Amino acid sequence: MEGRVITPNRPEDATEARHTVPLTQLIHLMAEYQHLGAHRDTFLATPADDTFVRGCGIVAGTIAVIGVICTAVGAWQGGVSLLALAALPVLLALRRGVINRQNRAARIDLFDHGVTVYRSGQRVAGFRWDSTEVRQETIPFHDTVAVTYLLQLTGPGGVEATLDEEGFARAREWARAIQSAITATQLPAAVATIDNGDTVTFGELSLSLDALTFRAESFRWENIHLIDARSGHIRIKTAGTWRSLTPVSTIPNFYIFNELAERLRLTPVG
Template identity: 85%
Template sequence: MITPNRPEDVADTRHTVPLTQLIHLMAEYQHLGAHRDTFLATPADDTFVRGCGIVAGCIATIGIIVGAVGGWQGGVALLVIAAAPVLLALHRGVINRQNRAARIDLFDHGVTVYRSGQRVAGFRWDSTEVRQHSIPFHDTTPVTYLLELSGPGGVEATIDEEGFARAREWARAIQSAVTATQLPVAVAAIDNGETVPFGDLSLSLDALTFRDEALPWEDIQLIDARSGHIRIKLSGMWMSLAPVSTIPNFYIFNELAERLRLTPVG
């Protein structure tokens, strides 16, 4: 077999090449290095489907009884209501089938994401933007893990704890790898006098800029994101900026912002 030269070549072979081999072909194309870990799809939970079936059966039975004793209008209404949990169960079954073959594969220099019926998406740590919808600030705080990955060329993938098992592990691994790889580059850029963008926000040696409004570091007392929004404290007053979920590579932004706030350039 000839090794694909482009992502399109990898995608075009998906019907004839085993999934594991297809993933490693993408990893080879992206130069992701050695394989480190695999996270498979979350096991299908049939409890919800069974519960819907029980509820639908009970409502339908009552509807039949009501119709049999002469209340046919009420019986028909109950049968219509019984259809709702049936539809929910069917929808859940479709999702379970779609997720069955899903997997995340971590490599030394990046990650691949696959969902049933879709192309294998590959991302390198040095060029990936990660948007996380909920940021854990304490280990005891419950968090719903949902990450949006985007890379050069418009490659995108969304991964969440409903689709993939061991969410805390893969979320931490991805965020840690992206931060460790890209943080030194961002620090060097700022030291060289450049401005580093993070969505609607940007950071430089002199200020944090939000939608063209420059906020000097010496005026910023605190930076907080525990409410789900980036907030800063100016002269004792809190100012809300952008939602955390819109900030690409939030952990890099947070580390840089704290460093610049605590050591402003005089």
């Protein structure tokens, strides 16, 4: 690709008793249930930034003072309107406070063979590296100015979790660790599938020894000159013309797709 891309019977039973069972114990119960192996690292919630809350308080106080003054000088209609308007930033501040409290208990725990994710009020979700699909909103490249880290994890049975830098601290670290672990674990099986003459599917894209297929249209590897994803879309260059296919965020396990596609493009069959 052009550019370098850098003991309850079930854990759910314990989660139902989260008011009496410590969170750390619930996480390790899930890890044991999923056979995730040894614990490696923990990423806690992003520290709450109360600048927004303070700003809302200042705005609300200023508007309220003006409203009181207007009422005192007889312009009571304008004063009442301003007092009502002052309630809006107060409500916004209250909402942000609730979100901050909910995020305070959030944490990501990495293990040898997978990851657990917890957000306040939700069950602990467990994902194994060998069976998880990860979608990333934007993919960092060496020439990328800024990247917003947002990952969507999907496991067997429809278990899902969304990880974002607003909710979890050290986003660059956990994003890279998760992507690297899933890629290293699942890539060998994907390569073997291709080598056996079968097809590997990534959302609307599929790869085989002969071609890259998008929906019902196939592009033979010898006709693909470049593959690029820096625009946020997968694009291919054939016969001097760029063709945009699908957003990067829709491709499960993008880094596995990228590695396979580059290998096949550079060494096409025949």
